[in-house]
Amino acid sequence: MKDKANTKENNLLRGGQFLVKETAAKDVFTPEDFSEEQKMMRDSVKEFVDREIWPKKEEFEKKNYDLTEEIMRKAGEMGLLGVAVPEEYDGLGMGFVTTMLVCDYISGATGSVATAFGAHTGIGTMPITLYGTEEQKKKYVPKLATGEWFGAYCLTEPGAGSDANSGKTKAVLSEDGKNYIINGQKMWISNAGFANLFIVFARIEDDKYITGFIVENDPENGITFGEEEKKLGIHSSSTRQVFFNDTKVPVENMLSERGNGFKIAMNALNVGRIKLAAASLDAQRRVIDQAVKYANDRVQFKTPIAKFGAIKSKIAEMATSAFVGESATYRAGKNIEDRIALRMEAGNDHQEAELKSVEEYAIECSILKVAVSEDIQNCSDEGIQIFGGMGFSADTPMESAWRDARIARIYEGTNEINRMLAVGMLIKKAMKGHVDLLGPAQAVGEELMGIPSFDTPDYSEVLSEEKAMIGKLKKVLLMVAGSAVKKYGPELEEHQQLLLASADILIEIYMAESAILRAKKNHKRDDANAEYQVAMAQLYLYHAVEIVNQKAKEAIISFAEDDEQKAMLMGLKRWTKYDNFPNIVQLRNKIAEKVTAENTYPF
Template sequence: MEAIEKDVTRGGQFIVKDTACEDIFTPEDFSEEQQMMRDSVKEFVDKEVWPNKPRFEKKDYAFTEEVMRKAGELGLLGIAVPEAYEGLGMGFVTTMLVCDYISGATGSLATAFGAHTGIGTLPILLYGTEEQKQKYIPKLATGEWFGAYCLTEPGAGSDANSGKTKAVLSDDGTHYSISGQKMWISNAGFCSLMIVFARIEDDKNITGFIVEYDPENTNGVTLGEEEHKLGIHSSSTRQVFFSETKVPVENMLSERGNGFKIAMNALNVGRIKLAAACLDAQRRVITESVKYANERIQFKTPISQFGAIKAKLADMATNAYADESACYRAAKDIEDRIEGRIASGNSHQEAELKGVEEYAIECSILKVAVSEDCQICTDEGIQIFGGMGFSADTPMEAAWRDARISRIYEGTNEINRMLTIGMLMKKAMKGHVDLLGPAVAVKDDLMGIPSFDIPDYTEVLSEEKELLGKLKKAFLMIAGAAAQKYGVELEKHQQLLMSASDILIEIYMAESTLLRAEKNAKRFGEENQSLQIAMAKLYLFNAVEKINTKGKEAIISFTEGDEQRMMLMGLKRFTKYTNMPNVIALKNQIAEKITKENKYCF
């Protein structure tokens, strides 16, 4: 009950509420069981996946299926599935942990695993009838069957509800006939079950269906050829064509017209799991980069000793540390919300749905931040390898190509940026997050005389935490003024929303990093956590610089005259350090530790 009774911040509340470091979960809090699970997944990947990377790059789809079956035999496909349906019934943090460590070696397996365990299984688990769950979930949990998710169409991508696939009820009322075209369907080449979305008559919203697929009896289902893609070469990706495919009425998923809701809630889970899937990818790239940098001699010196390389290694490690911090913080918040709802009498289905939905803002934030950090990490990995990095004989080239899809999956990063602000505003209107009060307080603060007293920063990261509080004021100042000016028309000003979202994202990521470093410094000692403290300071510095730039961009876009001058002065005040950190010294400190350990070591 301890987890349920802690002071849980509701989704989106982080922007108006201070969180105590004791109230967040960090990777250092993994239980013994979770550590054993992590180690077993790493052992599986190091044995079955990492040595076989060339096979994944040569479009060996059968090998991806083979590895997935082995993962199923180990129970890794059923981590989130309750024991009643032959799963392991683990909590949300453990499901994140498995997704994290199984996904780092190759994007091909990461995609197959994510599509199967997420959007291929969860819609039935969360929306299916008891009969549907008993019939299908055990097969999916064990890897006897694999799942695919058929939502996207040639004319329906980000606008998922505009699909043209039709479902027509038979005259005798026993089945629907589905006809239409789906594209970019992961796992299509070896799946036995598809979650298919189609429109019944002229319904406003699409409806979900469970469609069995047997290559020996296609039932009107035709698969296109495997797509030739930039990356994730051995992830089966095909078009799927339905021609009067008969689906029993009992295979409708949830209620008629509920498909769009199913799709959106599946995306919430998919977004945070996608962020997790980018974590070990970064760790492995950093480790391979530092190994190469230590071995590569130029001018009679390992290139790891050059300042330009140190800067890259430090930034890569800092982003990875920040991403871990934020992902597991949010994962535990979701788990606590799920457990709290179950304790209050909610069904497992309802608790899971509402628990994740509560933190939809954080899920979108993580999807954007971590996917972009992963892309940057792989790009810098290529740069450290130099000419060899551009060669397919080294792991960097494939890692960079695989990383690219992450910014498109689960809703593009542009869509997710706008969603973060849109969802936050909706929470404010519902009274779930009080934005108005703090925004008015910030406006009053701007009109007052700032204090010129120099605080006594004695506790670890106390100045950084104070600065973080001021960054929140900067966001509230900008978002409050923009909402006041545009009202419901705000959603039409996409570039303004993108800038505001970048500020919100940096605040959440920086806060998660600071709180993790602070919590661990308090329990393990500041000396033992000096590198983690350095990374927290470096991440915050970079966040402040970005917030300053994006803040100016936003303010100048919708203000003028005295209002503009006042807000720009406020932004300057809210992004001002009392004691500016020595960024180069921080980077050297971080890089020297990684270089010495010859791996990502935090």
């Protein structure tokens, strides 16, 4: 058994290692690998959304908070709120991939339900499940898992947003030592209008780090609320300020240990980031479906607009982004699930196994949060454009989709913060020896100074040139990041624009590689959509190479000079050069014609 576990450990890359180690297509998990149980769960959630949420889409734009609460209760009755909760606390106890799948498909119809679901099942319930004592879990988690109670998460304050540990809310131990007295103000609290329980972060005395508390919602215990916020989107998501005025919290309701709140908050955000990526996937599929149906029905100049090249281009790019987002999100989700299984086989309990496994892939979680949140924004924007003037009307679903999508770039840490985190965490992992960046970076430096090979590569296997191109893009990042670390050392974090450029390179590598691996795997097993998946992988990579070229050039010029700059720019040119350029127009037409023929997102 131990040898088997060691084999699994060796085959499973650690977080961030995708940059320096090869991943075989056969080893990557794809949506085509869903089990029958997972497909049944997916179909059940889709049926629930199509019956209970999608027909009421207009009503969700009228700030109907009661409707959101009603939908959440129905989701609880179906067991969907407890999908990630262990069975001993009245949950379904399903694996990490299945929890992502439910989050994916329940979130596509409206951002209001997506936000309520994510806030409740993620940051409202998960901190107790993963950090609570046995008594806390038995008392609170079953109520949250079944929808008897709803949860909310009180971290953000007027002066504490991205700098989460700077909150001013205080917790003072009462004279009799039985309660903490909490005073402070929290803002942007999702589900505040109907939450029964709050995860509240406050500072005890002059502690360096904040502490977490489980606080029941009792208006007679000094808890008051601001009015519902007026927001750009997610109109039926209850969002209020919460005020704590001498609120008594029993000492046994401290969550984890004193001063551990910042760690709880950060780990909760890691899970929230990958779940947010999942929550943006079906939103893209639904936007594509609506846009394609309209494009097929809308006739101009005696021709359906879906036949025009300009519209084909948009449809192809929208479908490609959705495909790539799926590929990368479920790839990382399965890595987390496999790591959880390994840790539990090694003797960790469920709490420790999930916490450490998600933390292991924090880099990938940040990458996905940024990439997919920006993809849904772009997708909905193009959806409006395909609808033309009608897209700007509230009578069609496009404008609400666009407004709802906008918050995703701010939730769970802004995309700017997540970009810098991804690179910062990668460097920290390298310093701890968890990811060997030094050796590969040195090898790239030697290659940069050497004579390039003029051998003709063998690209006979499908996507072989694309796989080779990913390897070259990794060299670009190792060249840029290695030289930047060498020059700035610990002060690198002060050079934010350099970090942002490096992060964009890192993101494109992971997303493009995920699409290539999925398409390659499905091509080998003769999947019906394989040829179109190959086309989407090629199309995405083409854009990725252009972005890497631009961002790397920006970074190199910002810190390298004279001969070093010239050498790095030459290396960049070498490693972003195709041997055989793909015909982008042809690829777009192929993808778009498949989508329009099916009249839906078919992949």
